[in-house]
Amino acid sequence: MFVAKIRITLRPSILDPQGKAVEHALASLGMTGVSGVRMGKYVELHVDAESEEKARRVTEDVCRKLLANPVMEDFTFEMTRR
């Protein structure tokens, strides 16, 4: 059994109004020097597979077909044996 820790982020070319709003809130808190806020999603899931390679393939597929929309999002993940 493997655990995939998946991060889904907006592609760099996509504006992130939510990140911008958080950035402005930080500025109004007086927290200067913080910029480039980008919001994303974090997903954890278990993969039943014999090898890490297989688990990675399954996770890629899961991300491509459902978890991320390639028009607007990129994804990365880490895989650990459980």
Next chain:
Amino acid sequence: MAERAARFGVVVFPGSNCDYDAYYACKKVLGQDAQFLWHKEKDLKGVDAVILPGGFSYGDYLRCGAIARFSPIMQEVLRFAEDGGTVIGICNGFQILVEAGLLPGVLLRNDSLRFVCKYVHLRVENASTRFTTECTPGEVLAIPVAHGDGNYFADPGTIRRLHEKNQIVFRYSEPDGTLTPQANPNGSLENIAGIINEQGNVMGMMPHPERASDAVLGHTDGQKVFRSIIHHIHTTSRAPREENMQWATSAQPK
């Protein structure tokens, strides 16, 4: 001989909330046949046109429309669309169509981060689609929007192709038809409010024509979208088959 009624199928997902409005516009306002199609069904029951209504299918979980696209009924809708069947996605229905890959691009969070619920003006960019023949080119319609994720985005190549094939159907405009940033309620690229696929049988739009269909509610411009579809059905449909006649008599209004 009187024309037979056009048969609309309104898909109902868990979380749809404009399904009855669409049904009402087709059935009660325009006097056509309409029936609901539950998302777990695997049969479109011989309808002439499918409506994917507005709402929050599956609670907008993951991304708007992302889960609905995997419903059993959607596999039939995909097949129907591939065969040239008429499909209109309104609001959440538009989001489902882009998630399902039937229309290009994506609908991002509104640039204001706010849910926008108000009447907007739409300029008809293409009045020769089966969804807009009752409009004139450049005509401005008053139709309401109600969404949090209606900010149309696509890469420059996709936008170029939309232009080349005349696939942009509606744009947000001022009442006189001019395109301004102020008339754009959500930050959509090029004020895009509705697009059609290359084949011309699948359209998605963020505004709600069904909410501007009954005169009691103030505006009737939305009727033009449904009247165009009805016109298309009447001018292209073959003589009713026996099983279809059966359908017409067994359909019960809810």
